[in-house]
Amino acid sequence: MPRLSTEQLSMEWGALNQRFSAHSRVFILDFCQRHAQPLAEHFYQQMLQDPGASPFLSHDQVSSRLHSSMQRWVAGLFAPQTHEDLLRIIAEQQKIGEVHARIDIPVHLVLRGARAMKVEFIRLLLADGRLCGDEYLEVARLMSDTIDLAMEVMSQAYASSHDRNSRTEEAYRLFSVTQNIASEKERQRGALLDWENQLMFGLATGLSIAQLPRIRTCEFGVWFRHKGAHAFEGTPEASQIIHGMVQIDDVLLPLFAEEWRDRVPQLREMRDLVSTIRFNLDHLFEQNSELEAGRDVLTRLLNRKFLPVVLSKQITYARNHGAEFAVLVLDIDHFKRINDGYGHEAGDRVLQQLAALLVNNSRAGDYLFRLGGEEFLMLLVDTGLNGARRAAEKLRASVEREVFRLPQEQTLSVTMSIGLACFDGHPDYQQMMRRADEALYKAKEGGRNQVVQAI
Known part of the structure; x- marks a missing residue:
């Protein structure tokens, strides 16, 4: 009806x-x-x-x-x-x-x-x-x-x-595997291998169990928990990857603390579990092809289309697991002057270079959006206030140091204002966005090129 x-x-x-x-x-x-x-x-x-x-x-x-x-x-x-x-x-x-x-x-x-x-x-x-x-x-x-x-x-x-x-x-x-299937596959295979090498090195050098790297908190684990598991939701391969990570962190690693045990069986089981995770990961990537809808054409970042879904999913995850996360709303200072003084092509170059800088300063599990114009949003997963503040200050300083290259061999210095809001338990993501926007407004009003935390 x-x-x-x-x-x-x-x-x-x-x-x-x-x-x-x-x-x-x-x-x-x-x-x-x-x-x-x-x-x-x-x-x-x-x-x-x-x-x-x-x-x-x-x-x-x-x-x-x-x-x-x-x-x-x-x-x-x-x-x-x-x-x-x-x-x-x-x-x-x-x-x-x-x-x-x-x-x-x-x-x-x-x-x-x-x-x-x-x-x-x-x-x-x-x-x-x-x-x-x-x-x-x-x-x-x-x-x-x-x-x-x-x-x-x-x-x-x-x-x-x-x-x-x-x-x-x-x-x-369907889309959330991110940018390019082939490159993402190699990136996550590399992250999984890196974790495995760190673990073996830690075991060989006698690190304590508390010092050994956990698969769920490594680069691959963060990506899969916050992106991969959602992208491949409902598949048996995704369930097996999650099960394998739990087995490694909660069952196998604690066994290495028992000095009297022969470690060879545990090492073999660890190797088998990691091989199973890698096999399932490859199989999942092979079943999916690149999807471009929802990506900003200029910067290749996500656009607003998926922002409500991502924020809603992150709030649900945080409430169910007692996790923390934060959003940074970022805005280039005096961007209109760049377009007016150097032309729109120069403005596009600045946006593209800034997007690349943001990607290089984010983790696999984080999300990056271009909200429109010169405004961006970064969602920092598994991050509380102190970590978000450090990440925001690092981004602000990186942008200030960056030399932005324009057409005809010209260069330009750019600064950025940032509004920061941490998840406070409120179930409506719009409330969090309003707090971040208000913090960004205060950063602009307070002189720009600074980070302001939402109250």
Whole structure:
């Protein structure tokens, strides 16, 4: 069934209101304004009792904002409604539905909360005692029908946004192996071999178990956990690679601490596991070909298309594994002067050279995006505040030292401002992006060529 337009929804909402008397509409508005707080609190308490809701609602900012938002929402549904009011109310319900889809709150939890709120409304209405008979039934019906219509508008927006996100996610899953299949294959084979050589050297020189490199935290392991596992999700080869890494880090390596053991069987098993990982990795790459959609033509970095998918996946990973990550929003200072003074070809050269510099200063598991114009974004996986701050300062200094080469043998010095935001547990990636953007704005306002951390 096609989604109703905003105009059609406003007509339906207006027709709903016309079915009830003006007295009932005035009464319910006053009633909801006076009882908005207990209704919101009841909604929140009922939702938190569901184990499926706590991951979304337990965050401090969500909790504090939800109470006030719910109070405004309850009263706003029954406010005086001109055509413009109805369009605004419908837009609000659609925005709520889109946010729910973005942070992946199950629809049934929202509907359960609405049902609980209607029950509480009836309880409060009975306790109020001012209405009885037909008046009571009319107000109860107006309340129930209005909340149901609001839920319908939310659900339509949720379904549309969720379908769109799902299509983008599937496209990204196929694409996320990154730049070039052949070069990425060799890069990751090399990273796996490098880890294996470091491990053998560490064992030969008598390093303690704590000092031996873990496969899950080496260059290959970080790449596979954050990119490869998602790109090849659902394949038996990916599952076997993950299983092999767990076996190596959690089962085999601890055995080397036992002095009395003969190490030869463990070394053979280690070799077999690494060979299996390498075989499965080769097989996965052979099954996939290069996909270019979603890559910026000029810089070859990812474009905005996959940013929501990447951020959502990273938030889910961080919440499930207790991991940290950070985003850096980077902007070239006075870029317009470069285009105006040297021409757009020179500006393109600067963007391309900067993109190469960012790639060379990132790890395999990190993500790089060109957001548009002279603005870039770097997502740093498995990185807390101190590590992100060091990485940002290193990038800023590297750009400041770099000699940017322009057409006709010209050179140029460039600086960059950076806004930094660390994941704080909030389930909506837009909140993190806003914090990073605000930090970038402060860096610009504070004189440029600096790193500012989001509050």
